[in-house]
Ligand SMILES: [Zn+2]
């Protein structure tokens with residue numbers, strides 16, 4: 372299922388932005404500055420806190436709000452969400468959401484911008500956005516948010532949010548906070564986010580027939596605050612929760628739920644009963660299939676210990 376309003380076809384050109392590539396790998400290499408700071412557990416917590424704060428900015432804001440409009444909020448909090456997402460250094464919210472809408476529209480077809488089955492693992496993980504082709508985005512893909520001038524400005528100058536965040540960290544805790552809270556944290560945050568484009572289209576279980584390679588994966592869900600329920604998401608992408616059942620951990624949704632109690636966000640969309648029942652039926656069928664497979668396994672006669680020892 373797909374809630375994308377666009378019918379615009381992405382333009383694909385073959386170019387490699389050399390300077391951007393160098394800059395990207397230099398930024399990636401800043402993770403090595405970790406060796407310039409004596410290890411301390413409190414700094415690890417700074418990195419973890421910074422990771423999850425900005426992961427929420429990507430999952431709840433860039434993904435569930437700007438890409439899929441799966442809940443509503445005020446114009447002020449909308450900007451706050453956009454700012455937290457931009458702090459993750461994954462470009463602006465309009466750029467991110469417009470390309471993501473295309474991913475759902477063309478998932479695992481030739482036009483999918485990051486399909487591991489079509490273009491390979493590393494391309495889907497990070498090489499796709501290192502090309503000049505995707506520097507820009509089609510504004511027609513995201514008219515519902517493009518209309519806000521403050522979002523267009525933040526999107527155009529998307530580097531302001533991460534830069535000011537880095538300055539803030541340095542002002543609070545000096546070099547140690549900058550290294551752990553920014554360099555180390557951003558490295559892991561980036562790769563964890565990108566696993567949803569790469570690993571979650573490769574490893575995991577399939578519950579719904581989403582007509583693509585999306586999978587559900589608990590480990591990725593834990594790492595990405597709920598995004599690992601990617602097969603659920605591809606099947607019904609306008610839902611605010613991606614873990615459809617109580618046992619599918621979805622930290623981003625829990626936080627959104629708490630925010631809704633305070634009236635900060637509202638109208639959190641949920642999957643319809645029909646989809647939830649279909650999912651449970653699929654789970655039962657899969658369990659049954661595995662049980663039958665187990666029962667029909669050819670029994671191999673194993674020599675007992677005494678026989679083995681005597682031969
Ligand atoms: Zn996907």
Ligand SMILES: [Zn+2]
Nearest residue numbers: 438471475608
């Ligand atoms: Zn999505």
